[in-house]
Amino acid sequence: MSDQAILSAPGAAAEYDSAPATKVRGYWQSVAYRLSHDWITLIFGAVVLVIILIAVFAPLLAPFDPYAQSIVGRLKPMGWRGHPLGTDELGRDMLSRLIYGGRISLIMGLAPVAIAVMIGGTLGVIGGFAGKVANTAIMRTMDVFYAFPSILLAVAISGAMGGGIFNGIISLSLVFIPAMCRVAETATSQVKNLDYIEAARASGAGTFAIIRHHVLGNVLGPVFIYASSLVSVSILLASGLSFLGLGVQPPEPDWGLMLSTLRQSIYVDPLGCAMPGIAIFITSICFNLVSDGVRAAMDVRI
Amino acid sequence: MSAALDIKPYVDVRDRGGSAQPMLIVRDLKRHFRVKGAGKGAVVRAVDGISFTLFKGETLGVVGESGCGKSTLARVLLHLVEPDSGELVFDGDAVAAPDGISVAELRRQVQMVFQDSYSSLNPRMPVQDSVAFGPMVNGRSKSESRRLAQEILIKVGLRPDLFGPRYPHELSGGQKQRVNIARALAMNPRMVILDEAVSALDKSVEAQVLNLLRELKRTLNLTYLFISHDLNVVRYISDRVLVMYLGQVVELGPASLVFSEARHPYTQALLGSRLSMDARQRVDAPPLVGDPPSPINPPSGCRFRTRCPNAEGVCEAKMPELGAWDGRDSHVAACHMQDPASGHSKAGLH
Numbered sequence: 001m002s003d004q005a006i007l008s009a010p011g012a013a014a015e016y017d018s019a020p021a022t023k024v025r026g027y028w029q030s031v032a033y034r035l036s037h038d039w040i041t042l043i044f045g046a047v048v049l050v051i052i053l054i055a056v057f058a059p060l061l062a063p064f065d066p067y068a069q070s071i072v073g074r075l076k077p078m079g080w081r082g083h084p085l086g087t088d089e090l091g092r093d094m095l096s097r098l099i100y101g102g103r104i105s106l107i108m109g110l111a112p113v114a115i116a117v118m119i120g121g122t123l124g125v126i127g128g129f130a131g132k133v134a135n136t137a138i139m140r141t142m143d144v145f146y147a148f149p150s151i152l153l154a155v156a157i158s159g160a161m162g163g164g165i166f167n168g169i170i171s172l173s174l175v176f177i178p179a180m181c182r183v184a185e186t187a188t189s190q191v192k193n194l195d196y197i198e199a200a201r202a203s204g205a206g207t208f209a210i211i212r213h214h215v216l217g218n219v220l221g222p223v224f225i226y227a228s229s230l231v232s233v234s235i236l237l238a239s240g241l242s243f244l245g246l247g248v249q250p251p252e253p254d255w256g257l258m259l260s261t262l263r264q265s266i267y268v269d270p271l272g273c274a275m276p277g278i279a280i281f282i283t284s285i286c287f288n289l290v291s292d293g294v295r296a297a298m299d300v301r302i
Numbered sequence: 303m304s305a306a307l308d309i310k311p312y313v314d315v316r317d318r319g320g321s322a323q324p325m326l327i328v329r330d331l332k333r334h335f336r337v338k339g340a341g342k343g344a345v346v347r348a349v350d351g352i353s354f355t356l357f358k359g360e361t362l363g364v365v366g367e368s369g370c371g372k373s374t375l376a377r378v379l380l381h382l383v384e385p386d387s388g389e390l391v392f393d394g395d396a397v398a399a400p401d402g403i404s405v406a407e408l409r410r411q412v413q414m415v416f417q418d419s420y421s422s423l424n425p426r427m428p429v430q431d432s433v434a435f436g437p438m439v440n441g442r443s444k445s446e447s448r449r450l451a452q453e454i455l456i457k458v459g460l461r462p463d464l465f466g467p468r469y470p471h472e473l474s475g476g477q478k479q480r481v482n483i484a485r486a487l488a489m490n491p492r493m494v495i496l497d498e499a500v501s502a503l504d505k506s507v508e509a510q511v512l513n514l515l516r517e518l519k520r521t522l523n524l525t526y527l528f529i530s531h532d533l534n535v536v537r538y539i540s541d542r543v544l545v546m547y548l549g550q551v552v553e554l555g556p557a558s559l560v561f562s563e564a565r566h567p568y569t570q571a572l573l574g575s576r577l578s579m580d581a582r583q584r585v586d587a588p589p590l591v592g593d594p595p596s597p598i599n600p601p602s603g604c605r606f607r608t609r610c611p612n613a614e615g616v617c618e619a620k621m622p623e624l625g626a627w628d629g630r631d632s633h634v635a636a637c638h639m640q641d642p643a644s645g646h647s648k649a650g651l652h
């Protein structure tokens with residue numbers, strides 16, 4: 001077999017004896033292979049999948065209308081009149097509200113991160129690849145935002161823009177863009193001066209072709225890893241905003257908001273009060289663990 | 303000789319000047335880099351007034367210690383780094399001049415092979431795509447580029463079906479270097495700049511790659527600028543040799559003459575400090591001592607005087623000139639001892 005590998009071309013000699021026809025496995029294939037052997041990540045990934053499915057099929061799964069109030073049935077315990085998890089302070093079905101709340105939490109977890117990847121990632125690649133002036137302009141602007149703790153920044157922007165899901169998404173996106181930009185910029189400037197970029201330039205390739213073929217593939221990894229770790233942060237921050245009355249507004253069934261409104265009943269119904277918190281905790285920790293697993297699988301030295 | 307390699311007759315429609323017109327004429331090329339934290343206006347004189355001629359079909363070896371500006375010279379020649387001043391004439395056309403040849407066109411005819419390192423090939427790209435990338439961005443279709451890449455992989459001795467789909471980390475150093483050579487050749491260049499192209503390879507693999515380069519040069523009518531810090535390698539492959547010291551040319555001449563009758567004390571010292579198995583090749587010169595001085599504030603006069611056993615007053619006062627050279631056989635050195643009129647006490651002894 002190995003003899004076949006040697007062509008009778010000049011200089012081709014014994015070196016190829018050591019070149020068996022190994023199965024060729026690409027980078028993403030090797031990442032998938034590693035993930036398929038990581039049980040913890042697989043299990044928590046399954047939980048994430050279940051959470052997503054529940055959110056998507058909420059109207060089919062929720063036993064009651066999450067907005068239907070009942071003056072007589074307030075703060076009832078589990079199992080009361082067919083309410084599996086009881087009712088909240090306005091007599092609405094707890095389980096239905098938790099199920100619908102997952103929708104909002106997932107949107108608040110994913111949308112700002114996706115927006116930040118697109119805007120921050122693009123700015124970072126431009127900043128990393130462009131000359132000194134453009135780089136300085138972009139990165140110093142980002143540093144201004146970077147200087148504030150993220151929760152403070154989110155509160156400030158939301159406070160200025162007013163509540164609501166849309167404004168919440170905008171403010172969280174603004175919080176994540178600078179960090180995302182920095183990750184993309186670092187990854188880009190690391191590959192920018194490598195020999196293969198120089199060789200691509202020497203073969204007459206334009207900046208756009210170089211970025212598309214040689215830079216993006218190396219930037220997407222770090223950006224994706226960082227983005228996946230931001231999802232749980234985004235869910236937590238969004239809940240925090242809602243809790244403070246700056247994000248999702250009543251009567252929407254949002255976990256953070258539920259935590260805030262149920263807070264007054266903590267001595268009457270401590271278990272009911274804890275439920276949205278538990279939902280936030282489980283969702284964010286599952287996303288976090290999956291993100292860790294993906295990071296480990298992608299961190300292949302090649 | 304393989305059927306895969308067909309020998310082209312020596313006609314190239316791109317050959318404008320004919321065989322007497324040098325492939326590349328370099329005149330007084332300069333490139334300084336600003337350095338931070340070394341005082342105001344401090345610069346590294348990476349390439350500091352280099353002139354030479356590269357004739358068609360030859361291999362010109364460039365030697366010098368690490369940091370003397372060899373890679374910068376290579377990059378400036380392709381305008382990957384802009385020159386501060388100086389003139390480049392490629393096959394009779396001034397580079398980047400209004401009536402000359404554009405940088406883009408220059409890059410279609412001159413390619414570069416880098417040292418095999420972790421960064422010479424995109425780790426996320428199958429090597430056949432790396433080879434096909436150049437033709438593709440120059441307007442060829444994807445399938446055509448890929449077919450071309452496969453042909454060229456054969457030329458460098460790699461079976462395309464076996465090695466083409468692999469990623470760089472699945473190849474040995476020698477195989478990767480063959481891919482790097484294939485990538486340069488995919489552009490069908492007339493001239494190739496090889497910057498430390500075999501320096502990272504084991505000795506046995508190095509010899510194979512050098513032989514491959516020689517063979518390719520013959521079959522494809524290439525002209526090489528072969529940069530290396532390894533004198534033995536340069537001697538093996540070069541027709542002529544250029545010796546660099548701190549951004550300048552100190553000696554230039556036919557390889558056989560430079561290695562047998564080195565004229566510059568620096569070249570003599572380099573030859574004296576190399577390891578040679580062959581006693582006849584050993585040169586009776588004191589080996590090189592110490593590190594080269596900083597290129598930020600190079601010594602006045604002759605830059606080598608701080609390490610030269612023959613340094614005198616004139617060496618400090620005046621920078622020696624390389625002198626005039628006219629053809630492939632000229633052998634010149636930038637040393638006051640070469641010039642009887644310089645006032646050096648050993649002048650004219652050689």
Ligand SMILES: Nc1ncnc2c1ncn2[C@@H]1O[C@H](COP(=O)(O)OP(=O)(O)O)[C@@H](O)[C@H]1O
Nearest residue numbers: 335346348367368369370371372373374375597
């Ligand atoms: N982009 C750059 N910016 C600043 N200094 C540089 C740059 N490139 C090279 N140099 C400096 O120029 C000198 C020559 O470097 P180089 O051409 O890489 O030498 P060689 O290839 O002979 O080892 C070195 O002192 C190096 O530090």
Ligand SMILES: [Mg+2]
Nearest residue numbers: 372373374498
């Ligand atoms: Mg170098």
